[in-house]
Amino acid sequence: MTPELLAAGNQPAGWLDAAAADAALLPDFARLCAFGGRLAGSGGDEAALAWALERLAPLGGQVRRVQVPYAGWRAERAELLLPGASTPLACRALLRSASTPPEGLVAEVLDLGQGRAQDFAAAGARLRGRIALVRHEYPFSAAHLHRRRKYDMAMAQGAAAFLIANPLPDHGLLSGSSGRPPGGAGIPAAYIDHAAASRLASLPAGQSVRLTVLGHEQPGAQAGVAVWDLAGERAERIVISAHIDGHDLGCSALDNATGVAVALAAARALAPRIGRGSNSLRLCLFSAEEWALAGSAEYLRGLPADERATLKLNLNLDTVAGDDRLTALTSGFAGLAPLVEAAGRLAGVPVGVHLPLMPNSDHANFAAAGVPALRLLAGFERPASRVRHILSAHDRPEVVRPDELRQAVRVTCAMAALGLAADAPALGALAA
Incomplete structure (x- = not known):
């Protein structure tokens, strides 16, 4: 970035005080949460998108x-039964799970602990024909292994089905996607809670369980994207984005009513600053993010x-929100670190940087698509933070301050203002 732009990070910016004090910020956040979990295709996401427009x-x-x-899909049934039991264990299908036969699938469970590559390697051929049991991980850590990686390893080793457990006691079920594409290979997959995982892990060798997961495709499903453009003097665009959809266990307050409410507040604060001498601003609110990032992928x-x-x-x-520490995940673009640092000085808020x-x-x-991109995130490497409540029924407004x-x-x-003021060489440097 240019010295002039970096120096801007040391200049006072009283307008940021007014931006942060936006009277509509908290009501907007509450209104978004009132739409419910906003699962794509449920109607809640469409209502929230219309409101945002x-x-x-x-x-x-x-x-x-x-x-x-996007690849629409709906769960019809998810049930996990121990032998001889009439009361099922807590169980929830992963989005886009493959289905079992209507009568269910009967197989032994093989507990793979956390479900890392070494755990699958140690299981070897023993996993074939069995149900793989792994543990969910706090997603915002450099060491995190995503559930879809674990799902893919289970499928590759011939597992009959896949169960992923919430490792937190008394924290209930979680929601998430299997990432299985339409018509693609897959195995039945479901989340279970900590108590169900403990029951399964204690089963004697040779004991089978019955898992039933039924769902159906929704051909022709469409997701909405709200797009707001405000032209500056230059055609180059700074894009602020957030996803408006979520999961329906809670009301997706953290993930991602926080991002949408902040994006709307930023648009209000930045609009008067766009014009002569500035780049242009675009705001995108995506649905179907929780479906393997499908909404933004199709939009781009x-x-x-x-x-x-x-x-x-x-x-x-x-x-x-959900923690008082913010981190910018800068997607491998080393050129973004100076912008993040300058914005932190301008805002008076330290912001960490994670490059990979x-x-x-x-x-x-x-x-x-080659666009320098970052994700602003609370709670990176802080698994005890309130961010741990994402994907659960506890993802509600009260966990946000x-x-x-x-x-x-x-x-x-602050980040957007620096981008809007950047000339062509400075913008080019972001792509390093």
Whole structure:
């Protein structure tokens, strides 16, 4: 970045105080949570998207809705029974799970502990025809292994089915996707809670269980994308993004009502600062993020090449509260670190940087398209934080503190303002 832009990070910015004090921030957050979990295809995501478009319309510029395809699917039944039992254990199908036969699948369970590569290697041929049992991990850590990696290893080794357990006692079930593509290979897959995993782990050798997972495809499913454009003097665009969909165990407060509420507040604060001498601003609110990032992938795939070339920086907001420490996951773009550092000084909020790509939100699709992209995230490497409640029934408004939302607004506005002021060489440096 240019010395002038880096120096901007040392200048006072009283306007950020007003941005963080936005009177609509907390009501917007509460309203988003009131739409429920906003699972794509449930109707809650569509209602929330329509509401967000109404919130953006008074800011001027161009507001529009884009429809993109995604692999729709609905669970019909998920049940896990111990031998001779009539009361099933807690069980929830992973999105896009393959189905068992209607009468269920009977097999032994092989406990693979955390379910790392070495655990699968140690199991070897013993896993074939059995149900793999692994543990969910706190997702925001450099050491995290995603459930879909574990699912793929189980399938590759011939497992009959896949169970992933919440490792936290008394924390209930979790939600998540298997990532199985339409018509693709897959095995039945479900989340279970800590108590169910303990029961399964204690079964004697040779004891089988019955797992039933039934679901159906929804051909032609469409997800909405809210797009707001405000033109500056230059055509180069800074993109702020957040996903509006979630899971329906809780109300997806952390993941991601926080990001959407902060994105709307940032749009209100930045709109008056765009014009002569600035780059342009785009805001994208995606649905179907929880479906293997499908919404943003299809949106970017559908952009004309010349329009995609105007996208110079993506600031993706996903789970930006739940802890008082913020980190920018910078997708392998070393050139983003100076921008993050300068924005932290400008906002008066320290922001950590994690350089390697973590493909855990929509920034990954921007990065894959060659756009310098980061994810702003709370609670990185802090598994005891309230961020641990994502994907669970505990992901509710009470786990979010207002001061955390306000500091996320400050940081987002500072990063966006630096991007909006950057000239072509400075924007090019971000792509290093």
